[in-house]
Amino acid sequence: MSHSNEADDPRRRLLIQALSAGMFAAGIPGANAQVANIFGSRPARLPPSQSIYRISGSATVNDKPATLQTKIVPGDTVKTAKDSELVMVVNTNAMILRGNSNVIIEAEKKDTSLVISGLRMLTGALLSVSRNTPMRVRSPTATVGIRGTGFYMEAEEDQTYFCTCYGATEVASSTDPESKENIVAKQHDRPVYIVKDGAKGKNIRNAPFINHTDLELALIETLVGRTPPFIFPNESYTAPRRNY
Numbered sequence: 001m002s003h004s005n006e007a008d009d010p011r012r013r014l015l016i017q018a019l020s021a022g023m024f025a026a027g028i029p030g031a032n033a034q035v036a037n038i039f040g041s042r043p044a045r046l047p048p049s050q051s052i053y054r055i056s057g058s059a060t061v062n063d064k065p066a067t068l069q070t071k072i073v074p075g076d077t078v079k080t081a082k083d084s085e086l087v088m089v090v091n092t093n094a095m096i097l098r099g100n101s102n103v104i105i106e107a108e109k110k111d112t113s114l115v116i117s118g119l120r121m122l123t124g125a126l127l128s129v130s131r132n133t134p135m136r137v138r139s140p141t142a143t144v145g146i147r148g149t150g151f152y153m154e155a156e157e158d159q160t161y162f163c164t165c166y167g168a169t170e171v172a173s174s175t176d177p178e179s180k181e182n183i184v185a186k187q188h189d190r191p192v193y194i195v196k197d198g199a200k201g202k203n204i205r206n207a208p209f210i211n212h213t214d215l216e217l218a219l220i221e222t223l224v225g226r227t228p229p230f231i232f233p234n235e236s237y238t239a240p241r242r243n244y
Contacts, residue, residue, distance in 0.1 A: 045225035046089050053223055057084025057099065074107030074114040080124065087220065091116055092133060094220035098125035106135075121155035127212050128152075129165075129221050129228075138174065141203075142194035145170035150221075150228065152212040161207055163191040165217060166229055171204060179203035187214075187230050 046053060051072040058081045059066040072078060072090050079102045080086050086097040090105055093116055097103060101124020108117035118136040119126070128137075129150045137144045139155035142162060149167030153160060162171060164185040173179035173194055178201040183190045191207040198205070217228050 043219055043222045046223050051088050051090060053087040053089065055084070055086055057081055059084055059086045059097070072105070074105050074116045077102070077104050079103075087223070089220075089223050092224055093128060093130040094223045095129075096127040096216060096220060098127075100124050101126065121153055121160075123155055125154040125211065126152070127216055127220065129217060129224070129226070131226065139194075141174055141196045143172050143174050145172075150217055154211065158196055160194040161191070161210065162194060163188055163207075163209065163212070165212075165214075173203040176200055176203045 043053075049071075050068075052066060052068050052070055055066060055068065060079045061070050061072055061076050063077070063079075064070075066078075066086065072088055074090065076090075078086065078088070078097060080097050080099050082099050084099045086095075088095055088097070102122040103124070103126060104120040104122070105116055106118040106120060107114045109115075116130075116133065116135055118138065119128070121137065121139045127150075130146065131148045133146075133148055135146050137146055137151070137153060139153060139160040140157050142153075142155075142160040144151070144153075144162060147168050149169055150165035151167075151169065152163040152165060162169075164171075164183045165188055166185055168182070168184045171181050171183055171192060171194065173196065175196045176198075179194070179198070181192070181204050183192075188209050191209055193205045193207045195203050195205065197203075214228065214230075221228050
């Protein structure tokens with residue numbers, strides 16, 4: 001996977017930055033037209049009847065082609081094609097699913113409705129935000145406990161990249177019970193790789209900050225009517241607070 005810190009389209013980067021500054025809400029002349037051209041609609045909280053905010057390229061839900069009218073619920077399997085991207089909301093979770101990704105949204109019944117109990121990343125990359133919704137996120141090499149958190153994951157067969165963007169997580173190797181770590185982050189403080197070829201207790205390793213931005217987090221938080229729990233700098237955040 002590419003290890004670029006930049007958004008893939010400079011126009012999208014500019015407009016998400018404007019979103020973080022509140023420009024769209026202020027009604028800057030011409031802004032809504034530009035947003036509609038690039039994103040498909042003005043960023044705002046999605047209505048309960050709508051799951052997909054934007055599709056770039058192609059995607060499927062339960063092996064059926066996804067459209068802006070497709071409803072995504074807990075229990076569904078979502079896939080994206082190469083060079084594609086899907087921005088979606090499921091319950092109170094907002095996500096950006098990158099290209100060549102395959103995620104199973106695991107479900108459990110609570111009261112009379114289905115809620116997300118976890119996410120199983122078979123392949124690909126996912127940026128996600130949630131609040132007050134504990135769940136587990138699994139990949140081929142990692143199991144992560146989420147407690148209402150912003151996170152980014154890239155799942156490969158022999159390695160997982162995981163960034164706790166903000167909040168608290170419990171990161172563990174799925175093949176080595178001795179490799180586990182509790183992470184509390186305010187702003188990308190402890191990205192890690194979870195591998196499967198290390199010695200016992202050594203399968204969680206330091207990682208750089210890669211492939212996602214605070215501006216993307218602002219976008220998906222907006223889709224569920226929230227803002228990230230930190231103040232944006234003038235430019236996009238592009239590095240972790242600590243050097244490793």
